[in-house]
Amino acid sequence: MKKASILLLLLIGCTEVVDPEICEFEFETMGTVAGGIAYSYPDAGKLVEATFDSVNTTLSSWTDDSELGALNLASADQTIIISSWLNTCLTVSEEIHRNSGGAFDPTAGPLMRLWGFYRRQGHLPSETEIDSCLALLGGYLHNQNSVTKTHAETKFDFGGIAKGFAVDRAVANLKAEGVKNGLIDLGGNIYFLGSPKGRDFWSVGIKDPLNKNQIVARVEISNKAVATSGAYERFVEIDGVRYGHIMNPATGKPATGLLSATVIADSGIIADGLSTALFVLGPEKAIELLKNHYPDVEAILIVQDKEKARISVTPGLRGNIELLEEYRDRYLISSFSR
Ligand code: ADP
Ligand code: MG
Numbered sequence: 001m002k003k004a005s006i007l008l009l010l011l012i013g014c015t016e017v018v019d020p021e022i023c024e025f026e027f028e029t030m031g032t033v034a035g036g037i038a039y040s041y042p043d044a045g046k047l048v049e050a051t052f053d054s055v056n057t058t059l060s061s062w063t064d065d066s067e068l069g070a071l072n073l074a075s076a077d078q079t080i081i082i083s084s085w086l087n088t089c090l091t092v093s094e095e096i097h098r099n100s101g102g103a104f105d106p107t108a109g110p111l112m113r114l115w116g117f118y119r120r121q122g123h124l125p126s127e128t129e130i131d132s133c134l135a136l137l138g139g140y141l142h143n144q145n146s147v148t149k150t151h152a153e154t155k156f157d158f159g160g161i162a163k164g165f166a167v168d169r170a171v172a173n174l175k176a177e178g179v180k181n182g183l184i185d186l187g188g189n190i191y192f193l194g195s196p197k198g199r200d201f202w203s204v205g206i207k208d209p210l211n212k213n214q215i216v217a218r219v220e221i222s223n224k225a226v227a228t229s230g231a232y233e234r235f236v237e238i239d240g241v242r243y244g245h246i247m248n249p250a251t252g253k254p255a256t257g258l259l260s261a262t263v264i265a266d267s268g269i270i271a272d273g274l275s276t277a278l279f280v281l282g283p284e285k286a287i288e289l290l291k292n293h294y295p296d297v298e299a300i301l302i303v304q305d306k307e308k309a310r311i312s313v314t315p316g317l318r319g320n321i322e323l324l325e326e327y328r329d330r331y332l333i334s335s336f337s338r
Pocket of ligand 2: 159160161227229271272273274275276
């Protein structure tokens with residue numbers, strides 16, 4: 001029997017998976033690592049991988065060959081018919097864009113390119129360069145099943161939402177095969193289906209943003225998606241300074257207000273999109289966004305304070321989140337009211 005991967009051990013907090021009914025899988029896709037476990041369905045890994053591959057073929061911002069890549073290449077005023085998957089991601093992106101006052105922006109592509117994220121080689125841009133990218137934000141019209149860009153150089157980047165969408169598709173496919181318990185993790189976008197055998201909930205580890213191999217706290221979850229946005233996973237280094245890959249459209253620069261933002265929601269697409277938006281907004285505005293628009297969503301915001309890092313959680317997590325013992329002198333946990 002194969003041992004559970006480090007990833008899964010961190011996640012679910014058990015020592016070894018020994019149940020012969022469990023199918024465990026791990027593979028690379030969409031520029032990250034995917035993994036998961038499913039009970040009583042040996043082909044789970046194949047099905048999940050095929051699902052992620054087809055989402056990538058449609059929604060990748062990293063290649064001209066995807067449907068999104070073709071849209072990015074389109075000239076201004078060319079009307080492009082879009083697939084239902086692209087339409088879903090764009091529609092949810094626009095909802096989060098509106099609710100977050102523009103913090104989440106599916107057209108952050110030119111800023112990502114400018115700062116060097118696509119070629120993985122950082123570039124510190126001038127204010128003029130930043131301004132010319134900011135002028136391209138939102139340069140498109142979206143009509144039911146078509147998109148018309150108003151600037152040829154407006155480029156969509158679904159890196160903040162497509163992984164959550166892909167997880168939702170994979171969960172739907174597993175459910176259609178009768179799977180009732182399992183988890184799917186696509187680069188930190190995770191859906192927890194049902195519960196592990198003999199338990200009512202999955203015990204989910206929240207990573208320490210200052211040391212990503214450590215778990216700082218645990219929450220119990222069932223039938224929910226969890227996504228975390230942080231600057232610690234992907235960044236470029238310029239003159240010895242690390243710049244994270246989440247852009248603040250208000251400044252054209254990488255967002256810096258939080259160490260990490262974790263969202264627990266019913267769907268992967270909302271968890272993914274919203275965690276990116278909260279990360280951009282920083283602690284105060286993130287709390288306002290949750291209060292005003294997402295009363296049923298739970299969140300964990302980790303903020304650097306002078307002496308101790310602060311973990312601010314939604315009231316629904318009070319009594320559910322447990323700070324690990326070794327962190328009790330370094331982190332302060334508090335919940336805000338709705
Ligand atoms: P990860 O990709 O590590 O899961 P996120 O879900 O937070 O992290 O997404 C970050 C990605 O989202 C970036 O790599 C980029 O592709 C895209 N992005 C960057 N800035 C924004 C933004 N302000 N709004 C929406 N998407 C963004
Ligand atoms: Mg995201």
